[in-house]
Structures are given as C-alpha cells and as structure tokens.
Amino acid sequence: MVNPFDLKTAVLAKHAQHVVLIHFPIALFLAAVAFDFVATWAKRRGLADAAYYNLLGAAVSTLPVLVSGVLAWQFQLEGQKLKGILLLHLVLACASTAMIWLVWWVHFRARRRTVYLPGYRLGLELLAVGLVAVTGHLGGFLSGVNLPG
Numbered sequence: 001m002v003n004p005f006d007l008k009t010a011v012l013a014k015h016a017q018h019v020v021l022i023h024f025p026i027a028l029f030l031a032a033v034a035f036d037f038v039a040t041w042a043k044r045r046g047l048a049d050a051a052y053y054n055l056l057g058a059a060v061s062t063l064p065v066l067v068s069g070v071l072a073w074q075f076q077l078e079g080q081k082l083k084g085i086l087l088l089h090l091v092l093a094c095a096s097t098a099m100i101w102l103v104w105w106v107h108f109r110a111r112r113r114t115v116y117l118p119g120y121r122l123g124l125e126l127l128a129v130g131l132v133a134v135t136g137h138l139g140g141f142l143s144g145v146n147l148p149g
Helices: 009-012 014-021 024-040 045-077 083-113 120-143
Strands: none
Touching: 009 014, 014 024, 014 045, 024 083, 024 120, 045 083, 083 120
16 A cells, blocks of 8 residues: 655656646636636726736646646556547647636736726636636546546
C-alpha cells in the first residue's frame, strides 16, 4: 500500500499533476465571470478589478495545465495517436485556453484604453464558460469520475 503522505509519489505520479492543476484555471475563470457579471449589474469598480485579476490568474494557470496534460498523454499512453474522447478533450482544452486568454485580453485592452468594458464580452464569457464546462465534463469521463456506478 502506498503512503498517502509520500511526497515523491504525489509529485512524480505519471498523471496526477494534470488532474490536480486543472481546478485552478477553472475556478479562477468561473469566479472572474461571476465577478464581472455582478460588477456590471451593480456598477462596482472593485468587483471589476477582482474579475480582471481572477482572469489573469486563470489565463496564466492554463499554461502549466496544458503542459501537464500533454505530459500525461506521453506518460500514460506513451505518445499513442489520440482518438475519441481524448482527442476531443485535447481540442476543446486548447479552445478553452484560447477563449480564457481572449477574455483576459478584452479586459486588459479595455483597462488600458478606457474605464468601460465592451458589452460583447459578456457573451464571449458565457461562450467560454460553456466551452470550459464541456471540456471539464469530458475530462471527468477520462479520469473515471463521470463513469456510471
């Protein structure tokens, strides 16, 4: 039996880092979108700032997640050709990452130019939330979390 407090086993597991790291960009992005919607509704600059910094954290944290996902593929499947749910998960993960960075860029650009954020960003954020949700759902099937029984 493996010791649950063995740091070497936890850090050097062949795929565990991706499964752990993925929660950071998802949580930060969803919190950012929630802050942005409330900031728009309540017209509170502090909430808009919180949204921006959560978006920045989400965008930056997608990079190690992508790297750990590719490494998990290499370690677990030894670089085999991807197909099915795993291929779809990879494609959607890249699209989700691009959308998170795009939403952050819209906020970044607006902060540099004016105090007003463009209205289309809310639709863009909702689209990105849906994409992240589908990507995470497929990842749950791959990890065994969403399997029946």
